[in-house]
Amino acid sequence: MTPVGAQAISVGGRYDVHVGPGVLDRLSGWVTGGRRVMVIHQPGRTALVAGVLEQIRAAGGEAHAHEVPDAEAAKDVSVLAGAWQALGLAGFTRDDLVIGVGGGAATDLAGFVAATWLRGVDAIQLPTSLLGVVDAAVGGKTGINTAEGKNLVGAFHEPRAVLCDPTWLRSMARPDLVSGLAEVIKCGFIADPTILTLVEADPASASDPTAAVMTELISRAVAVKARVVDADLHESGLREILNYGHTFAHAIEQVEHYAWRHGDAVSVGMVFAAEVAVRSGVLSPDVLEHHRTVLRSVGLPTSYAGAPWEQLRAAMARDKKSRGSTLRFVVLSGVGAPQRLEGPDEQVLIEAFTAVADAG
Numbered sequence: 287m288t289p290v291g292a293q294a295i296s297v298g299g300r301y302d303v304h305v306g307p308g309v310l311d312r313l314s315g316w317v318t319g320g321r322r323v324m325v326i327h328q329p330g331r332t333a334l335v336a337g338v339l340e341q342i343r344a345a346g347g348e349a350h351a352h353e354v355p356d357a358e359a360a361k362d363v364s365v366l367a368g369a370w371q372a373l374g375l376a377g378f379t380r381d382d383l384v385i386g387v388g389g390g391a392a393t394d395l396a397g398f399v400a401a402t403w404l405r406g407v408d409a410i411q412l413p414t415s416l417l418g419v420v421d422a423a424v425g426g427k428t429g430i431n432t433a434e435g436k437n438l439v440g441a442f443h444e445p446r447a448v449l450c451d452p453t454w455l456r457s458m459a460r461p462d463l464v465s466g467l468a469e470v471i472k473c474g475f476i477a478d479p480t481i482l483t484l485v486e487a488d489p490a491s492a493s494d495p496t497a498a499v500m501t502e503l504i505s506r507a508v509a510v511k512a513r514v515v516d517a518d519l520h521e522s523g524l525r526e527i528l529n530y531g532h533t534f535a536h537a538i539e540q541v542e543h544y545a546w547r548h549g550d551a552v553s554v555g556m557v558f559a560a561e562v563a564v565r566s567g568v569l570s571p572d573v574l575e576h577h578r579t580v581l582r583s584v585g586l587p588t589s590y591a592g593a594p595w596e597q598l599r600a601a602m603a604r605d606k607k608s609r610g611s612t613l614r615f616v617v618l619s620g621v622g623a624p625q626r627l628e629g630p631d632e633q634v635l636i637e638a639f640t641a642v643a644d645a646g
């Protein structure tokens with residue numbers, strides 16, 4: 287049963303994303319009967335991790351904690367190897383369970399550990415960041431970075447459940463929380479314009495984890511993601527719309543050595559994609575301007591001039607949507623109307639970059 291005030295959003299009937307106060311209690315059912323459980327967690331989630339370990343033990347499970355470095359430093363092959371070693375030393379079998387606790391970096395890593403250990407064991411995700419609950423922990427994309435780029439190694443491995451108590455978000459630093467709003471706003475532009483209306487009506491509440499509108503934004507964004515992932519888990523078509531803004535975003539993250547937050551980069555990346563769409567004759571300039579207004583209303587960045595075009599262009603070539611030497615972008619023809627743009631004119635890309643770099 288879902289606790290009062292909590293909701294369970296189904297991903298194609300395969301698993302639920304439980305969001306609401308007290309949802310951690312739902313964990314007990316997964317950890318009975320001596321099951322070994324590896325809790326892979328970010329530093330700083332101390333009280334939550336202690337509660338999770340206690341609950342596993344109380345339910346008869348064998349709890350192990352494995353701390354990983356914070357943020358993108360977790361998504362590294364050396365950290366992955368450390369987690370595999372911990373599982374091996376503790377004798378984890380195919381019946382056992384990996385739990386990810388933290389922001390999207392920790393859940394991406396934990397999911398990939400679960401995907402690869404013994405060719406796949408169960409994973410449960412406990413996202414503690416806004417970006418984690420609305421996006422990273424949902425949908426089964428797991429993975430790590432390599433020196434050549436973002437998320438270049440990974441697997442599709444769906445979790446058995448996602449549990450998030452929104453009170454966990456209250457300890458987030460404001461810039462991290464706001465960064466998560468970029469993925470929420472992305473869902474507004476690609477599929478659910480009501481999200482944009484809610485954010486614009488009251489940007490302060492939209493970035494306040496205690497406000498009621500935050501709960502609505504979370505459920506709307508999760509609903510968009512669940513619907514898309516259910517229709518196209520392996521990203522053979524529709525799922526690419528969730529990558530809106532990410533071609534340029536991942537390039538920024540890589541050239542900045544991950545000093546930029548993912549959501550901040552996605553914010554600029556959406557403006558870049560909208561600039562490309564306008565210059566390709568696909569989108570009207572007012573929707574481009576709408577991007578800047580909504581994103582700026584919550585304090586998200588809309589410009590980037592930190593690296594030369596050539597460096598960003600080279601990084602974009604490694605985007606997973608590329609085919610051969612052809613870049614493929616998700617662009618909009620209107621709000622809620624995503625489409626693909628294949629091999630845009632290089633001059634259009636340069637002009638879009640110049641516009642994003644100049645619009646300080």
Ligand SMILES: NC(=O)c1ccc[n+]([C@@H]2O[C@H](COP(=O)([O-])OP(=O)(O)OC[C@H]3O[C@@H](n4cnc5c(N)ncnc54)[C@H](O)[C@@H]3O)[C@@H](O)[C@H]2O)c1
Pocket residue numbers: 328329330356357358361388389390391392394414415416417418421422423424425426427428437454455456457458459462465466469548549
């Ligand atoms: N798998 C997917 O579908 C998917 C989707 C979107 C993003 N991602 C990935 O997710 C990552 C970004 O996620 P993120 O923004 O959560 O980043 P993150 O995991 O790096 O967390 C950002 C910061 O917030 C801190 N934090 C997390 N929860 C907190 C809490 N409750 N209180 C205080 N601090 C807290 C973290 O310690 C970290 O310092 C990127 O690696 C991105 O590529 C994956």
Ligand SMILES: O=C(O)C(=O)C[C@@H](O)[C@H](O)[C@H](O)COP(=O)(O)O
Pocket residue numbers: 421425427436437469521525526528529532606
């Ligand atoms: O779930 C998806 O699909 C997405 O594209 C969601 C993105 O927000 C997310 O950042 C994802 O990790 C990007 O995937 P990638 O395939 O471009 O690495």
Ligand SMILES: [Zn+2]
Pocket residue numbers: 421469532548552
């Ligand atoms: Zn993203």
